[in-house]
Amino acid sequence: MTDQPVDYHPMWEELGLDLPSHDALLTAVGQLFGDAYLTQENRPKGMDYLNFVMSEVHGLRIKELDDFRKQGGKVFGTFCLYVPEEIIRAAGGWSVGLCAGAEFAYDQVEQIMPRNTCSLIKSFMGFKLAKVCPYIESADLVIGETTCDGKKKAYELLGEIHNTWVMELPQMKRPEDLAMWKAEVRELVKKAEEVTGNTITADSLRAAIKEVNDKRRALQRIAAASAADPSPISGKDRLLATQVAFYDDVPRFTQMMNALADELEARAGAGEGVAPRGTKRVLVTGTPMALPNWKIHDIIEKAGAVVVAEEMCTGSRYYQDLVPEDGTTLDEMIDAVAEKYLDINCACFTPNQGRIDDVVRMAKEYGADGVIDLSLQFCGLYEMESHGVEAAVREAGLPVLKITTDYSMEDVGQLSTRVEAFLEML
Amino acid sequence: MRVLGLDIGSRSIDAVWLEDDRIVDWVVADSGYDPGSASAVFVERDAHDLLVATGYGRHVAKERFGCSAVTEITAYGLGAAALFPNAASVLDIGGQDTKVISLGHAGRVVDFEMNDKCAAGTGKFLEVMARALGFSLEDMAEQARKAETGIAVSSMCTVFAESEVTGLVHRGEDRARIARGLHEAIAKRTLGSLKRVSATGPLVFAGGVAKNPAMVDLVANGFSGEVLVPEEAQIVGAYGAALSACGSEGSTRWVSGS
Numbered sequence: 149m150t151d152q153p154v155d156y157h158p159m160w161e162e163l164g165l166d167l168p169s170h171d172a173l174l175t176a177v178g179q180l181f182g183d184a185y186l187t188q189e190n191r192p193k194g195m196d197y198l199n200f201v202m203s204e205v206h207g208l209r210i211k212e213l214d215d216f217r218k219q220g221g222k223v224f225g226t227f228c229l230y231v232p233e234e235i236i237r238a239a240g241g242w243s244v245g246l247c248a249g250a251e252f253a254y255d256q257v258e259q260i261m262p263r264n265t266c267s268l269i270k271s272f273m274g275f276k277l278a279k280v281c282p283y284i285e286s287a288d289l290v291i292g293e294t295t296c297d298g299k300k301k302a303y304e305l306l307g308e309i310h311n312t313w314v315m316e317l318p319q320m321k322r323p324e325d326l327a328m329w330k331a332e333v334r335e336l337v338k339k340a341e342e343v344t345g346n347t348i349t350a351d352s353l354r355a356a357i358k359e360v361n362d363k364r365r366a367l368q369r370i371a372a373a374s375a376a377d378p379s380p381i382s383g384k385d386r387l388l389a390t391q392v393a394f395y396d397d398v399p400r401f402t403q404m405m406n407a408l409a410d411e412l413e414a415r416a417g418a419g420e421g422v423a424p425r426g427t428k429r430v431l432v433t434g435t436p437m438a439l440p441n442w443k444i445h446d447i448i449e450k451a452g453a454v455v456v457a458e459e460m461c462t463g464s465r466y467y468q469d470l471v472p473e474d475g476t477t478l479d480e481m482i483d484a485v486a487e488k489y490l491d492i493n494c495a496c497f498t499p500n501q502g503r504i505d506d507v508v509r510m511a512k513e514y515g516a517d518g519v520i521d522l523s524l525q526f527c528g529l530y531e532m533e534s535h536g537v538e539a540a541v542r543e544a545g546l547p548v549l550k551i552t553t554d555y556s557m558e559d560v561g562q563l564s565t566r567v568e569a570f571l572e573m574l
Numbered sequence: 575m576r577v578l579g580l581d582i583g584s585r586s587i588d589a590v591w592l593e594d595d596r597i598v599d600w601v602v603a604d605s606g607y608d609p610g611s612a613s614a615v616f617v618e619r620d621a622h623d624l625l626v627a628t629g630y631g632r633h634v635a636k637e638r639f640g641c642s643a644v645t646e647i648t649a650y651g652l653g654a655a656a657l658f659p660n661a662a663s664v665l666d667i668g669g670q671d672t673k674v675i676s677l678g679h680a681g682r683v684v685d686f687e688m689n690d691k692c693a694a695g696t697g698k699f700l701e702v703m704a705r706a707l708g709f710s711l712e713d714m715a716e717q718a719r720k721a722e723t724g725i726a727v728s729s730m731c732t733v734f735a736e737s738e739v740t741g742l743v744h745r746g747e748d749r750a751r752i753a754r755g756l757h758e759a760i761a762k763r764t765l766g767s768l769k770r771v772s773a774t775g776p777l778v779f780a781g782g783v784a785k786n787p788a789m790v791d792l793v794a795n796g797f798s799g800e801v802l803v804p805e806e807a808q809i810v811g812a813y814g815a816a817l818s819a820c821g822s823e824g825s826t827r828w829v830s831g832s
Contacts, residue, residue, distance in 0.1 A: 211595075518698075547685070554625075561630075561686070564690065565645055565646065565647075566688055567685060568645045569645040569646070569647030569648060569683065569688075572644060572645055572647070572648040572683070573647070573648070573683040573684070573686070
């Protein structure tokens with residue numbers, strides 16, 4: 149951290165960002181972060197690192213990507229958990245998440261997409277069209293996936309203006325689907341080698357598997373510490389850690405998150421919490437919350453509860469499973485990567501009982517008093533699956549609140565009332 | 575102990591004064607353009623030991639008066655159960671929202687549903703439709719009750735329904751039958767919500783729209799159980815808010831769960 153703020157405008161200009169729009173975006177995100185995060189009390193000290201990352205999210209980190217690329221490194225932009233970071237890193241590339249968590253330039257988006265498209269898709273396209281996402285502008289290749297119809301078609305549109313490549317994800321988890329997915333991961337191996345000019349070896353993949361597992365282990369520790377009552381960390385802070393995991397330098401992030409986990413374990417041991425013992429505990433499940441979407445966590449925690457777990461792509465689905473580290477040959481390890489990724493329980497699969505089982509199990513493990521099931525409006529997959537989630541959670545004896553919303557702020561008052569009433573009911 | 579319950583809604587501010595759990599006075603006033611000041615009139619009117627706010631303006635009241643606040647859901651549950659101890663569910667159609675609540679023991683909320691961000695099918699919707707039909711609110715309800723059959727109105731969006739109604743009027747359709755169609759559409763939507771929270775009777779129908787006899791008839795005809803309308807349907811929320819304070823003192827049977 150330097151005393152003199154660095155002016156990143158020349159770098160942003162070189163990346164082709166629209167500077168006035170980008171400045172406006174940074175101001176808005178800064179205000180949002182200040183209001184949602186910096187107003188919290190009893191935060192762990194380890195969160196200072198994530199505060200710093202957020203203050204430099206379009207600055208220092210982009211500079212690192214820029215330096216990496218100037219030395220010949222290749223950056224891969226991804227939107228989804230199913231794109232294996234291990235393969236990209238084994239080829240010497242870096243994987244970064246792309247901007248998709250705020251309403252931006254919907255007017256431009258709606259010229260090429262229907263209005264009734266989910267916020268996540270509209271958002272990433274808006275960031276691209278308005279030229280305000282330095283991550284996508286730093287991406288030598290965007291790797292998409294066929295996780296839903298909206299994204300599948302959106303990647304065709306993105307492909308017209310950015311170098312884009314799409315992985316085909318099966319919709320079922322039968323042996324023949326796994327075989328297809330293993331072949332698809334091998335296609336990614338070839339693609340990553342072609343883009344980076346490097347060859348993936350057993351050694352490089354083994355090292356990448358270990359590195360990414362370590363990152364997931366650190367996040368598992370943070371999640372596990374949240375099972376304590378009182379929880380040593382707010383849901384918002386834990387969510388931020390998971391969101392930043394998609395962007396940050398892997399070894400550094402792992403180290404800092406392990407330090408945060410050490411602190412959380414000590415706090416939990418000492419009975420220190422972010423809110424008093426007995427504060428209502430909520431598990432949130434549903435559609436992912438891309439940075440800077442903190443809307444529902446913010447509403448829940450400002451209403452006086454604490455979110456103790458996230459069963460979502462920006463939550464347990466990202467870190468709960470690891471790739472076995474005992475593979476010896478390259479083929480074994482590629483298969484192991486494919487198997488781990490196909491285990492993720494997204495609503496794009498049928499059936500998806502694994503997710504429902506996870507929600508019920510986690511609600512018990514984290515001592516949740518209630519479950520909030522969140523769907524982004526027009527995300528047919530999660531909206532449809534909501535019925536089964538609700539039934540299973542009620543069967544397990546817990547109340548459920550179903551929320552369908554988008555990135556706009558116009559329903560915050562209404563949602564607050566519903567969330568507060570839900571908490572009063574617990 | 576004297577407790578003041580305030581329900582600061584979008585269309586009206588309702589105040590209830592309790593003296594040892596019994597209603598000693600109540601007022602229903604227009605929210606106007608400065609609900610904070612309108613509420614202050616009641617807060618300052620005479621002395622009370624506790625003040626609880628509910629409704630749309632509860633957070634503003636909490637800051638302004640340093641009082642506690644509960645949501646309308648909890649307040650209506652408590653209020654309805656205090657008025658009708660055997661109440662099993664509540665329907666409240668207010669100025670700009672609709673809520674349905676399934677009740678457990680002693681007015682405890684078991685499940686609830688609210689309309690989302692728009693005012694479809696609420697008091698505001700009826701106001702706009704009455705204007706489009708050239709009726710007063712009371713006349714529209716009366717006409718709707720008298721009409722034998724309704725003309726189906728397909729949209730529940732206030733803006734779309736207004737254009738639809740204007741179209742029907744221009745086609746020369748009977749205004750009373752259009753009014754009935756509008757009421758039927760709201761009732762159908764409301765009955766759907768009640769089903770989703772597994773509401774059983776007796777159902778307490780509260781809120782400003784419970785004063786509309788056509789609405790009450792239609793809901794009563796479509797609902798499987800008994801429908802009860804409090805004499806003062808608008809003060810159920812304020813009453814429940816006041817009772818919630820008594821509950822925190824452990825002094826009433828409504829909230830203590832005994």
